[in-house]
Amino acid sequence: MIRTRFTDTFGVRHPIVCAPMALVTGGRLARAVSRAGGLGIVGGGYAGILGGEPDLAAELALARKETFGVGFITWALEQEPSRLEEALACGPSCVFLSFGDPRPFAPKIHAAGAKLICQVQTLRHIDEAMDAGANAIVAQGAEAGGHGGARSTLPFVPEAADHIARRSPDTLLLAAGGIADGRGLAAALMLGADGVVVGTRFWASAEALTPTAATDLAARMTGDDTRRTTAIDALRGVAWPDAFSFRMLKNEVTEAWAGREAEARAAFGSLQARYDEARAKGDLAIAAAVAGEAVGLIRDRPAAGDIVEAMAREAWIRLSTAPTRFARPGNWPAMQNR
Numbered sequence: 588m589i590r591t592r593f594t595d596t597f598g599v600r601h602p603i604v605c606a607p608m609a610l611v612t613g614g615r616l617a618r619a620v621s622r623a624g625g626l627g628i629v630g631g632g633y634a635g636i637l638g639g640e641p642d643l644a645a646e647l648a649l650a651r652k653e654t655f656g657v658g659f660i661t662w663a664l665e666q667e668p669s670r671l672e673e674a675l676a677c678g679p680s681c682v683f684l685s686f687g688d689p690r691p692f693a694p695k696i697h698a699a700g701a702k703l704i705c706q707v708q709t710l711r712h713i714d715e716a717m718d719a720g721a722n723a724i725v726a727q728g729a730e731a732g733g734h735g736g737a738r739s740t741l742p743f744v745p746e747a748a749d750h751i752a753r754r755s756p757d758t759l760l761l762a763a764g765g766i767a768d769g770r771g772l773a774a775a776l777m778l779g780a781d782g783v784v785v786g787t788r789f790w791a792s793a794e795a796l797t798p799t800a801a802t803d804l805a806a807r808m809t810g811d812d813t814r815r816t817t818a819i820d821a822l823r824g825v826a827w828p829d830a831f832s833f834r835m836l837k838n839e840v841t842e843a844w845a846g847r848e849a850e851a852r853a854a855f856g857s858l859q860a861r862y863d864e865a866r867a868k869g870d871l872a873i874a875a876a877v878a879g880e881a882v883g884l885i886r887d888r889p890a891a892g893d894i895v896e897a898m899a900r901e902a903w904i905r906l907s908t909a910p911t912r913f914a915r916p917g918n919w920p921a922m923q924n925r
């Protein structure tokens with residue numbers, strides 16, 4: 588088994604976290620991931636302000652048989668801060684905050700005895716997370732499904748590792764964005780992460796709340812078939828801060844509005860009624876099927892526990908066989924003697 592600072596500090600068997608995906612990571616998925624030795628984090632999403640979100644208390648009750656966390660979209664939580672207290676009362680081991688300033692919420696989280704995980708997209712966000720006393724920071728690359736920033740996982744994770752090591756070496760680092768199998772986990776650990784946060788792969792798991800039509804569609808898609816844009820949030824009237832865009836499978840709406848983001852901003856909310864109706868009906872030509880570039884690595888919808896085990900096993904095999912696969916005896920000393 589792979590042992591890291593994350594497995595030790597969070598008391599889990601595998602350095603694999605299931606992302607708190609709004610409308611997707613309910614209690615059953617979080618519980619299945621934790622039962623398999625990862626860490627499942629229930630998606631508290633928009634803290635109720637979006638409408639049509641699952642009942643968080645009910646989902647947390649489902650997760651409760653195992654260690655679990657809860658996650659919120661920080662700017663939405665600012666509008667409904669009581670949701671944090673309600674969630675903390677259910678005894679999560681950690682709270683995962685993303686997309687906004689975590690500092691106002693940190694004291695309450697720490698006082699409740701929960702660990703704080705902050706997902707970040709820039710170095711400035713890392714500084715805010717360290718100011719908040721985050722126990723772990725998630726460096727999220729733009730490959731990720733759902734909302735995110737502009738940096739790419741491959742250079743962002745090691746830069747984050749160096750940045751954190753300089754100021755707060757005990758703070759853990761997790762990598763997110765494009766990690767869907769053991770190759771991704773092994774690579775992230777080599778970049779300096781203590782573990783990974785996985786969304787898209789668990790989005791297509793048996794226990795996820797994802798509609799079957801979305802994962803059936805995804806099974807035919809490649810990593811080329813996603814788009815990151817701010818247009819959809821503007822058109823559907825969800826007031827995301829400008830810094831964050833939304834990656835999803837391409838559909839009629841993303842393609843009609845590709846490259847027209849300023850125009851979409853001016854048309855704020857104009858698609859709201861049609862979008863909500865499409866979401867309710869499962870019409871994916873208009874409503875988003877939310878997945879990242881890793882969709883090209885996904886062809887099935889297995890049990891989440893099987894995903895955790897396969898990912899951990901494959902990463903361990905790759906890491907433990909690396910010396911025999913890549914090292915040439917004598918190569919490095921010979922270079923030094925030149």
Ligand SMILES: Cc1cc2nc3c(=O)[nH]c(=O)nc-3n(C[C@H](O)[C@H](O)[C@H](O)COP(=O)(O)O)c2cc1C
Pocket residue numbers: 606607608609611630631632633658659660684685686706727730731732733734763764765766767784785786787788790877878879880881
């Ligand atoms: C369907 C979906 C919904 C998401 N919702 C949230 C969310 O509500 N809050 C959040 O912090 N991150 C959310 N994310 C982003 C994840 O936290 C994570 O960064 C991302 O999934 C990692 O990249 P990957 O999708 O390539 O695994 C979501 C991702 C997906 C795919």
